[in-house]
Amino acid sequence: MVKAKRKPLEEIRDAIKSYKRVLTVGCGGCVSVCMAGGLKEVNTMNAELKQMFKEENIECSFDGFTVERQCNMEFLEDVADKVGKFDCLLSMACGAGVQYMSERYPDIPVFPAVNTVFIGVDKEIGVYEEKCRACGECVLGYTGGVCPVTRCAKGLFNGPCGGTNKGKCEVSSEVPCAWVTIYDRLKAQNRLDDILKIQQPMQWQNQVQRTIIQEPYKERYAKQD
Numbered sequence: 236m237v238k239a240k241r242k243p244l245e246e247i248r249d250a251i252k253s254y255k256r257v258l259t260v261g262c263g264g265c266v267s268v269c270m271a272g273g274l275k276e277v278n279t280m281n282a283e284l285k286q287m288f289k290e291e292n293i294e295c296s297f298d299g300f301t302v303e304r305q306c307n308m309e310f311l312e313d314v315a316d317k318v319g320k321f322d323c324l325l326s327m328a329c330g331a332g333v334q335y336m337s338e339r340y341p342d343i344p345v346f347p348a349v350n351t352v353f354i355g356v357d358k359e360i361g362v363y364e365e366k367c368r369a370c371g372e373c374v375l376g377y378t379g380g381v382c383p384v385t386r387c388a389k390g391l392f393n394g395p396c397g398g399t400n401k402g403k404c405e406v407s408s409e410v411p412c413a414w415v416t417i418y419d420r421l422k423a424q425n426r427l428d429d430i431l432k433i434q435q436p437m438q439w440q441n442q443v444q445r446t447i448i449q450e451p452y453k454e455r456y457a458k459q460d
Contacts, residue, residue: 305332
């Protein structure tokens with residue numbers, strides 16, 4: 236799931252301080268689960284902004300609204316009757332949600348209130364760990380479920396490099412070598428042959444905007460072309 240972290244309050248203030256009426260829009264999806272941009276966070280941030288603006292004698296009013304998901308155009312309609320009453324929108328969604336909100340309401344400025352950090356897992360309450368960078372070339376089936384892009388400092392598809400030392404990465408003695416972990420995992424599964432399967436260099440797919448159409452729906456959308 237996408238993990239995000241709220242931007243510094245000062246950065247948010249600088250973005251919106253020239254506007255008089257601000258609507259903070261939360262998202263009930265990923266950012267809500269990681270406690271960065273859900274209903275509770277919307278109310279908390281508005282309260283903090285109101286206090287900051289009051290102390291700095293900046294005239295501004297705030298309101299809040301949370302949609303089910305900002306990455307779905309259908310749910311963005313829920314805020315349609317409110318947008319016209321405000322000078323700008325402050326989105327607490329991930330980067331995709333901010334862009335979709337801006338696309339749906341192009342006549343009003345939309346500012347991000349959070350930084351989208353990574354795709355990760357929940358370790359503890361409020362603690363999240365990166366697991367995936369959405370590289371588009373998943374090799375987890377060959378690496379025992381250990382991602383070499385996020386876990387290896389060099390992002391090697393074929394490893395280990397010459398810097399591994401006693402199971403640790405040359406970057407830091409505190410960081411486990413991803414490829415030693417991969418080796419141990421594959422060995423325990425009696426799959427060491429997989430580590431010998433040379434993977435082709437990653438074909439970076441993030442230079443252009445990508446679209447995914449799941450297999451069962453390809454025929455449906457092909458008819459619309």
